[in-house]
Amino acid sequence: MARILSDALDEPPWLHRTRSRAEEARIARDMVARGWVRVARLGARVVGFIAVEDGQVHALYLARVHRGHGIGRALLSRVQSEHACLSLHTHAANHEARRFYATMGFRPTAIGTANDEGLTDIRFQWEKAT
Numbered sequence: 001m002a003r004i005l006s007d008a009l010d011e012p013p014w015l016h017r018t019r020s021r022a023e024e025a026r027i028a029r030d031m032v033a034r035g036w037v038r039v040a041r042l043g044a045r046v047v048g049f050i051a052v053e054d055g056q057v058h059a060l061y062l063a064r065v066h067r068g069h070g071i072g073r074a075l076l077s078r079v080q081s082e083h084a085c086l087s088l089h090t091h092a093a094n095h096e097a098r099r100f101y102a103t104m105g106f107r108p109t110a111i112g113t114a115n116d117e118g119l120t121d122i123r124f125q126w127e128k129a130t
Helices: 002-010 021-033 071-082 095-103
Strands: 037-042 045-053 056-062 085-091 107-112 121-127
Touching: 002 021, 002 045, 002 056, 037 071, 045 071, 056 071, 085 095, 095 121
Parallel strands: 056 085
Antiparallel strands: 037 045, 045 056, 085 121, 107 121
């Protein structure tokens, strides 16, 4: 899980690293210890994860080679089936994530810079249809 997180944070050229890989591993362990994490596996191998606390999606990451195969959609759909509403933040420069969340029914509700990198981010909200 920590490797998936760190590798994903290394990819975008617009994202500068604010933590070491060791700190990211600690964050991943903390999310698991708090009971926030659900993982996607292929066999015994973890290929992605989502971390949710009280309707706030803190993380959704997949190993690069497994993106675009419906794994992220399955993780998020499961969480959507368990909540009446969800919110999350993503960097404005992360166009791939923004498109994905829009296809999953999320709508942008706010713009800010309340993240460790100080980059513009967008808050998204999803509500279950009634």
